Amino acid sequence: MFFNRYLIPICLTITTIAIAPVEVTAARRETRAILAREVGSIAKKTVVRIESAEGTFGSGVIIGRVERGNKNIYTILTAAHVVRSTDTKYKIITPIPVNSLGVRKRTVIDVNIKNIKRIPNVDLAEISFESNHIFAIGTLGNSEYADEGSPVYVAGFPKPGQAINRIAFQFTGGMISSRLDESDLNPKEMNNGYDISYTNITRAGMSGGPVFDAAGRIVAIHGQGDRNNQVPGEEASTGLGSEEKTGFNLGIPIQTLFRIQPHTRNLVGARVDASPVNYQLLDRSLTIGTNNKKFARRFRTRADAPPIFDVTKVDEQTYD
Known part of the structure; x- marks a missing residue:
């Protein structure tokens, strides 16, 4: 009788201890979003x-x-x-x-x-x-997590313009506007891999530059700028195009490379680093096996940090 009475409670206790760390490990797989200047x-x-x-x-x-x-x-x-x-x-x-x-x-x-x-x-x-x-x-990220509305950044060296008359590094913010992955179903419609579009400002010369997610990982390679009458490869080094840009630009997702x-x-x-992005600028407290606040530890609080990027300005940034 002594053996039977205490065997089950002991097993349950061991099971509870084993499960708790698994939940914490899963939570830590997310990569924290960082400030735009850190990505820059x-x-x-x-x-x-x-x-x-x-x-x-x-x-x-x-x-x-x-x-x-x-x-x-x-x-x-x-x-x-x-x-x-x-x-x-x-x-x-x-x-x-x-x-x-x-x-x-x-x-x-x-x-x-x-x-x-x-x-x-x-x-x-x-x-x-x-x-x-x-x-x-x-660091290469997972482009599957770069869905519509996700903040992204494009970097490169555009050709000189009227005011910026020399080659200079440029870093622009925007968001994913569309996923065109359905084209994978028909190889003839793959458009050379350009299956993701975004609202970032780009110019000729930025082709081949990276598209970063909010955690600073590369999720695509930029290469096209959409125009009302698209000329293939216009975001390449020549910058030729017959009509003005629509404001949408396209890249090749890193998952296509993989x-x-x-x-x-x-x-x-x-x-x-294929983990999803945690967009909370305030790191959450971690509690192991208890809801008692006494055991919770808060660290690296950034509640007063500015937003990652200002989505209200995206529509104003559609022309070169």
Whole structure:
């Protein structure tokens, strides 16, 4: 009788203890949204400019690094139409190295044509280069969580305009306006992988630049700007287009890259964080196995932080 009376309560207690940590672990899988200027800092450390000998140019982002001997081999992800020509030379202008001492400046690196890999059936390409410097690497996110209304940021180096008459890094905010993933059902309608659209300001020269989510992870590669009469690749280095832009721009989701090239992480040394975004600027308290407030711990409170971006200004930012 002694054995039977106490066996069941003991088992229940053990089960309760085992379940509680699982719930906390699941909650921690979300990645906290960060401020726009923090995402901008990530972008400035990872985005590159790509120029051709023909005078065209675009953008790209460093997504991986592997070590071979004493050399660092970096991989840039960009739009394939930025490096479409096989008869010209390309060079990349890197971000400022994180291990830079003394003079802090960007580095110009000539690209060997054999180091450009065009990814089949989609407007994406990878460029590899060697360097003794240490550059920051962008983290690849999960584009499936970038649904309509999600805040996103686009970064790159647009061609000079009337007022901004030199090439300068630009970082713009907006939101996902549409998901066009239904086109995956028919490969003939895939539009080179451009299955996601957003409201960010973009200009020619920003093609190949990254689209970041609110946690600073790359969820797409920018490459098209919609126009009333679309000219294919108008967001490429030429900037040609017959009519004004509609305000919608398009990118290729990172999940498309993973479907075509599932071993990207191992191939190029990429960092991947596929967790959803927690948009709460106030970190919630964690309670383990109890509702008693005495055991709750609050940390990194940011209730007074400004909003991630001002959605009221999006409609005003539709023209170049």
